[in-house]
Amino acid sequence: MKIYVIADMEGVSGVVSPEQTGGASWLYENARMQYTREIKAVCEAAISAGAEEIYVNDFHGNGLNLMPDALPREVMIIKGGFRPSSGYDLLDETFSGLVMLGIHARTGTYGGVLPHTYTGKMSFEIFGQPVGEFDVLALLAGEKKVPVILISGDSKALQQAGTSLPSTPGVITKYSIGTEGALCMHPDRVCELLRDETKRAIKIMSSIEPAQISGAIQLKVNVADVCLSSRIEWIPGLKRIDDTSFEFTGRNMKEIANLMYGCATLVEAKF
Numbered sequence: 001m002k003i004y005v006i007a008d009m010e011g012v013s014g015v016v017s018p019e020q021t022g023g024a025s026w027l028y029e030n031a032r033m034q035y036t037r038e039i040k041a042v043c044e045a046a047i048s049a050g051a052e053e054i055y056v057n058d059f060h061g062n063g064l065n066l067m068p069d070a071l072p073r074e075v076m077i078i079k080g081g082f083r084p085s086s087g088y089d090l091l092d093e094t095f096s097g098l099v100m101l102g103i104h105a106r107t108g109t110y111g112g113v114l115p116h117t118y119t120g121k122m123s124f125e126i127f128g129q130p131v132g133e134f135d136v137l138a139l140l141a142g143e144k145k146v147p148v149i150l151i152s153g154d155s156k157a158l159q160q161a162g163t164s165l166p167s168t169p170g171v172i173t174k175y176s177i178g179t180e181g182a183l184c185m186h187p188d189r190v191c192e193l194l195r196d197e198t199k200r201a202i203k204i205m206s207s208i209e210p211a212q213i214s215g216a217i218q219l220k221v222n223v224a225d226v227c228l229s230s231r232i233e234w235i236p237g238l239k240r241i242d243d244t245s246f247e248f249t250g251r252n253m254k255e256i257a258n259l260m261y262g263c264a265t266l267v268e269a270k271f
């Protein structure tokens with residue numbers, strides 16, 4: 001059995017501020033230790049439940065956050081920044097389940113901890129429904145018939161994910177108080193919960209349906225700032241709707257995900 005873990009830092013226990021998600025500070029060092037511990041808890045539990053191979057995608061920022069020597073030997077780590085298929089590298093039909101660890105709420109979510117969708121300057125909708133990173137990753141996995149078997153993150157992110165992935169077990173790592181504040185559970189407690197829920201998730205995963213979408217997919221792209229919207233015009237296939245929003249039709253989720261990631265990269269680029 002092969003399990004794929006996509007790990008992000010914003011939804012990890014105790015992480016509430018951008019100072020904890022990057023940079024040269026003890027705050028970041030501390031946060032990446034907990035990030036590693038939570039991934040370790042999931043991997044060890046998955047192995048004890050029968051997983052023979054686990055891919056861990058160090059999905060946050062430059063993809064260099066994880067401390068690999070703390071993880072079990074069965075684990076293969078996907079790391080490094082600016083990957084063209086960031087988030088779903090090497091995810092294929094051979095995996096039995098996807099774990100999304102440390103997720104955060106979508107751009108513009110009131111009360112979510114550090115909410116964003118690749119960037120905080122853009123938001124996205126698929127067929128009129130708001131989507132975040134976890135929605136896109138779940139749909140990409142769904143195209144490969146891989147179900148999302150476990151999600152963890154702040155209470156607001158889990159609330160959003162509960163609507164789009166109703167049968168997936170979840171672990172709340174902290175209760176959102178604001179965009180940079182939360183009531184946090186003890187880090188050891190979160191690791192315990194992740195261990196227990198991973199084992200349970202693997203037991204029931206055959207009953208969890210992969211997320212699915214078929215045919216042409218309609219994406220709406222909203223940019224927070226009209227000055228940034230002129231950059232998005234450079235992308236072929238994007239149709240302007242108004243001053244700050246565009247429409248795109250993709251043939252599959254890979255096209256949609258690449259377009260979203262491309263837009264976010266353009267918007268964030270420093271010229």
Ligand SMILES: [Zn+2]
Pocket residue numbers: 008009010059060061
């Ligand atoms: Zn992140």
